[in-house]
Amino acid sequence: MPQQVYKLLPETIETMKTYYMKTLQSPPQGAVFRAKTPNAVITAYKSGKVLFQGSDPEAEAEKWADGKQASPKKPKNNGKNNSFAPPETLLAGGHIGSDEAGTGDYFGPITTAAVFVKKNQIELLKELGVKDSKNLSDDSIRQTAQNILTLDIPYSLLVLRNEKYNKLQKRGWSQGKMKAILHHYAITNVKSKIDSSETEGILIDQFCEPAVYKRHIASENEQMHDRMFFKTKAESYSIAVAAASIIARTSFLKEMDHLSKIAGFTLPKGASGKVDQAAARIIKTRGQEELNNYAKTHFANTKKALNRQ
């Protein structure tokens, strides 16, 4: 039986679990999840190892190629752990943080925010309750975003709406590439608003290996910014990333409100069975073409919605 083995980042495995929600099976011992699609059986282990076995394992595996961990065989930079890990001086000083929202949601855009926080604003932002948006309710996220935006904080917010997303996806862009390009331009915008001497550097909430990020940027003839750092769950360490995460999430919520309004009913977040139902409703009342304006149509939800017709 053909098979593929990837070593994937923990956050990629989390995204996969949501993505394959409808096809989950009971996992074998030590596994995080197991899913079965027409192409392959996918088994993800706590070690990050993910096994794709079946008639066409590549078809499933390649969807997640951006979330690969660097090969452990590669020599690490002179024994130093990771040259892309942010130094303490970055987190304690003025820096740019960047994060995105909407990537695991079938409906709605990807929103990306980059935010510059000065050293002397860190404490104030903490007092305003700026922290990881994953731990905040939607309402308190909106409120906190409003509070942030009353301060003098340079930021850039980019929204990749569904029509454009689907166009890029059909042109062969992975979601990882879209995210990398969005982060890159958001950071470029913020940098143009500030004096580079004010910032210790840039921190991205890591969604792929830095080398992969660099490759995506290069593929659009751009250059990765200097003093770029990557860290998973960066919003828990960096107030700038936490602020970016809140602004991106609030924008995503607003976009979802807007799309729900034109759809005539509330579009659910995520990628679960409820989402399939909502997609089926749009197909039934407006035709499949219309999904293009609301959803990331390459997600498995589209097929499931069509099967409900």
Ligand code: MN
């Ligand atoms: Mn993130």
